[in-house]
Amino acid sequence: MKIRKVLIPVDFSPSSKRALNCALVFARKYQSKLFILACSEGYVIGPEVIKGHWDSSDQQTHNLLEAIKAQSQKETEERLSKFLEDAFGEELAGHERLVVYGIPYEEIIRAARRLQVDMIILGTMGRTGIERLMLGSTAEKVVRLAHCPVMTVRREE
Numbered sequence: 001m002k003i004r005k006v007l008i009p010v011d012f013s014p015s016s017k018r019a020l021n022c023a024l025v026f027a028r029k030y031q032s033k034l035f036i037l038a039c040s041e042g043y044v045i046g047p048e049v050i051k052g053h054w055d056s057s058d059q060q061t062h063n064l065l066e067a068i069k070a071q072s073q074k075e076t077e078e079r080l081s082k083f084l085e086d087a088f089g090e091e092l093a094g095h096e097r098l099v100v101y102g103i104p105y106e107e108i109i110r111a112a113r114r115l116q117v118d119m120i121i122l123g124t125m126g127r128t129g130i131e132r133l134m135l136g137s138t139a140e141k142v143v144r145l146a147h148c149p150v151m152t153v154r155r156e157e
Contacts, residue, residue, distance in 0.1 A: 003030045005117040009037045009108045009142075012083050015123025015155035020084075022153055023121045024091065032118075034095035036084065037111050039104040040069075040076035073099050105141035112146055120150045 008023045010016035026032050077099045084092055100107040112120055124139040143150045 001118070003032050003118045005035065005115060005119075006032050007035045007037060007108070007112050007115060007117040007120045009039065009104065009120070009122045009138075010080070010083065011104070011123070012038075012079060013123060013125070013155065015125060015153060016083075017087050017123075018155065019121045019123040019151075019153040020088065020092075022151065024088075026119070026121070027095070034092065035098060035111070035115055035117065036080070036092065036095060037098045037100065037108065038076050038080040039107045040072045040099055040101045041104055069101050073101055105138045105145070108138070108142050109145050112148060117148055119148055120146055122150070122152060124152045124154050 003026055006023050006026055008016075008020055010020065020036070023032075023034050027034050077097075080097060080099060084097070098111060100111060108120065108122070111117075120142060122139055122142060124137075139150075139152050143152065
C-alpha cells in the first residue's frame with residue numbers, strides 16, 4: 001500500500017502536534033503529501049436555532065450567518081498559521097493547509113473522500129468513561145466512517 005496522501009485534522013492541542021510529527025515521518029519515508037485540516041466549528045448556527053427569532057429565508061439573516069461563518073474561518077486560518085509556524089517553522093512548507101466550516105468529524109470524512117487520501121492521522125484526547133459518552137469522540141467517529149486507514153495518536157501523559 002502506497003501512502004501518497006495523508007490527512008491530518010488538527011484542533012491545536014498537544015495531541016494534534018504529536019499527530020503532525022507522526023505525519024511528517026510518513027511524508028519523509030513515503031514522499032507523501034500532507035493535507036493539514038482545521039475545522040472552524042464556532043458559531044455553527046442553522047435555521048433551526050434561529051427559528052422563531054428571524055425568518056431563516058430572509059436575505060438579511062442569510063447575510064448575517066455568512067458573515068459569522070467568514071469571520072470564524074478567518075480566525076481559524078490565523079490560528080492554524082500560528083500553530084504550525086510556532087510548532088514546525090518551515091518544516092511543513094509544500095504541504096497543503098485547509099480550513100473548513102462545520103461539524104469536525106463530518107468535515108474530516110468529507111475532506112478525506114474529496115482529497116482521496118490514503119490515510120488519516122489524528123490526535124485523540126484520551127477521554128474515558130462518562131466524559132467520552134457525554135462529549136462523544138471525533139476520533140471514534142472518524143475511525144468508524146473513514147474510507148481509509150486511520151492512525152490515532154494519544155497525547156503525552
